[in-house]
Amino acid sequence: MARAVVLDVDGTLMDTNYLHVEAWARAFDRVGYRVPRARVHRQIGKGSDKLVPEFIPDDEAAAAEADRLHGEIFMEMQEYALPLPGAKELIASLSERGCGVWFVTSAKPEELEKYLRLLETEGRLSGIVNSADVENSKPAPDIFELALERAEVSPEETVAVGDAVWDVQAAHAAGIRTVAVLTGGAFSARELEEAGAAEVYEDCAALLRAGFPG
Amino acid sequence: MARAVVLDVDGTLMDTNYLHVEAWARAFDRVGYRVPRARVHRQIGKGSDKLVPEFIPDDEAAAAEADRLHGEIFMEMQEYALPLPGAKELIASLSERGCGVWFVTSAKPEELEKYLRLLETEGRLSGIVNSADVENSKPAPDIFELALERAEVSPEETVAVGDAVWDVQAAHAAGIRTVAVLTGGAFSARELEEAGAAEVYEDCAALLRAGFPG
Numbered sequence: 001m002a003r004a005v006v007l008d009v010d011g012t013l014m015d016t017n018y019l020h021v022e023a024w025a026r027a028f029d030r031v032g033y034r035v036p037r038a039r040v041h042r043q044i045g046k047g048s049d050k051l052v053p054e055f056i057p058d059d060e061a062a063a064a065e066a067d068r069l070h071g072e073i074f075m076e077m078q079e080y081a082l083p084l085p086g087a088k089e090l091i092a093s094l095s096e097r098g099c100g101v102w103f104v105t106s107a108k109p110e111e112l113e114k115y116l117r118l119l120e121t122e123g124r125l126s127g128i129v130n131s132a133d134v135e136n137s138k139p140a141p142d143i144f145e146l147a148l149e150r151a152e153v154s155p156e157e158t159v160a161v162g163d164a165v166w167d168v169q170a171a172h173a174a175g176i177r178t179v180a181v182l183t184g185g186a187f188s189a190r191e192l193e194e195a196g197a198a199e200v201y202e203d204c205a206a207l208l209r210a211g212f213p214g
Numbered sequence: 215m216a217r218a219v220v221l222d223v224d225g226t227l228m229d230t231n232y233l234h235v236e237a238w239a240r241a242f243d244r245v246g247y248r249v250p251r252a253r254v255h256r257q258i259g260k261g262s263d264k265l266v267p268e269f270i271p272d273d274e275a276a277a278a279e280a281d282r283l284h285g286e287i288f289m290e291m292q293e294y295a296l297p298l299p300g301a302k303e304l305i306a307s308l309s310e311r312g313c314g315v316w317f318v319t320s321a322k323p324e325e326l327e328k329y330l331r332l333l334e335t336e337g338r339l340s341g342i343v344n345s346a347d348v349e350n351s352k353p354a355p356d357i358f359e360l361a362l363e364r365a366e367v368s369p370e371e372t373v374a375v376g377d378a379v380w381d382v383q384a385a386h387a388a389g390i391r392t393v394a395v396l397t398g399g400a401f402s403a404r405e406l407e408e409a410g411a412a413e414v415y416e417d418c419a420a421l422l423r424a425g426f427p428g
Contacts, residue, residue: 018235018251025232026294036298036417037232038399080240084250185252188402203250 002213003157004100004126006147006176009107010045011163011184013087013204014115017044018185019077020070027069028055031062041186045164047106047137071108078111083118084183086205093208095124100151104143104160106131126151139166141173148174159213161204163187165195172196179207216427217371218314218340220361220390223321224259225377225398227301227418228329231258232399233291234284241283242269245276255400259378261320261351285322292325297332298397300419307422309338314365318357318374320345340365353380355387362388373427375418377401379409386410393421 011017021041028035035055043051048067056063094101101124107115112128127150134142148155155175162168163184171178172195180197181204182189189200201207225231235255242249249269257265262281270277308315315338321329326342341364348356362369369389376382377398385392386409394411395418396403403414415421 015239015250018232018239018255021232022236022294025229029296034296034299036397037229038397041232041399080236082243082248085248183250183252185255186399188405190404191402 001097001099002159004102004147004151004153004159005094005213006102006104006144006151006158006160006171007091008045008160008162008164008167009103009105009112009115012161012167012181013084013091013103013119014081015084015183016081017041017163017183019080020044020074023070023074023077024051024066026073027066030069031056031066033062033066044186045138045162045166045184047131049137050139075110078114081111081114081118083115084181085203086208088120090204090208090212091119091121091124094213099213100126100153102126102147102151103128104131104147105129106137139169139173141170144171144174144176148176161207165191168192168195168197179212181207215311215313216373218316218361218365218367218373219308219427220316220318220358220365220372220374220385221305222259222374222376222378222381223317223319223326223329226375226381226395227298227305227317227333228295229298229397230295231255231377231397233294234258234288237284237288237291238265238280240287241280244283245270245280247276247280258400259352259376259380259398261345263351264353289324292328295325295328295332298395299417300422302334304418304422304426305333305335305338308427313427314340314367316340316361316365317342318345318361319343320351353383353387355384358385358388358390362390375421379405382406382409382411393426395421 021037024040025037043054052063129147131137136142158176160171160176160178163181168178177198180192180200183203192200235251238254239251257268266277343361345351350356372390374385374390374392377395382392391412394406394414397417406414
């Protein structure tokens with residue numbers, strides 16, 4: 001079995017991608033940029049420093065205000081953030097089997113605190129690497145490389161799980177085998193495979209039933 | 215040019231699919247059925263009589279309550295419903311060129327009233343066929359067949375536009391050529407083509423630029 005599993009949080013463990021889409025869409029609209037939600041959806045999972053310029057390329061003041069508004073609106077929506085099927089069970093199972101469980105995420109501290117409680121991670125998590133800890137956000141490999149470094153494992157001893165092509169690309173660039181789940185909702189199985197996912201599952205529950213991480 | 219164009223509304227002309235996903239997810243959760251939003255998303259566009267049993271198969275009271283709650287929550291979210299890029303322009307352009315513009319939709323009267331205003335349909339719309347007017351909702355062909363009947367056109371003189379495989383399947387079953395847009399967010403271009411879409415565009419703006427309906 002892998003010595004460490006590196007898990008993306010939003011869209012993989014927590015059903016939060018759609019809340020982020022809605023928060024970004026409202027934020028963009030309020031600063032004068034009307035963006036279809038489906039287009040926002042496909043950018044979720046990138047760092048916000050890379051997501052915002054996709055829609056507001058040349059207006060720093062509007063970009064900063066949209067970022068602030070997204071945070072504010074998302075905070076109001078957070079009560080609707082729920083764990084995805086099998087997320088809790090996956091974390092518990094990996095931990096019981098002696099596999100290091102790492103989170104890589106762009107979530108803010110107050111969001112994370114809630115997610116850790118909902119996912120019942122107490123005593124089960126080896127560590128968290130936040131995008132704020134690295135220079136280049138996903139799809140750059142930095143966040144996964146820092147997880148390897150902190151976990152003191154090689155890429156070959158590690159498996160990553162994510163829901164977006166950005167996760168797959170980032171983990172792949174760090175040399176880590178990646179399994180994808182469809183719970184993020186923006187990408188088809190074929191798109192995730194084409195980005196480099198070794199396997200694609202409906203959700204963490206299906207992944208666990210299939211004997212992950214092998 | 216086609217004599218009539220039959221347009222789906224939610225996800226095709228209006229950026230409302232994600233609002234419906236959120237309203238259904240909250241409604242299901244409140245009646246004790248926790249469903250990942252990505253799974254709800256892929257059912258949007260079916261009639262609610264077909265969507266609800268996908269998640270609540272054997273509990274009529276809970277299903278009815280979820281349906282009611284979805285309506286209530288969606289009403290609160292409606293202020294965030296916005297027209298998609300090119301939607302207004304497409305309607306105006308078709309009407310100016312003498313092509314009959316028909317809506318097929320499951321939207322409720324109070325939703326539709328707002329959408330008609332936002333889409334500036336006044337004097338431009340030939341008619342609306344609502345799912346309430348037919349026995350079998352999408353993906354059954356009934357709603358498209360009734361549009362043909364009311365418009366007094368043959369399937370060969372008609373083109374349909376939709377965002378979900380359910381639109382494509384329904385129009386196809388009615389013998390109508392269908393063009394798909396990606397603004398619904400749940401299906402990839404490949405999935406829409408595999409369902410029978412003749413062409414797939416980013417949004418109505420792209421479709422109009424490409425010279426639709428040919």
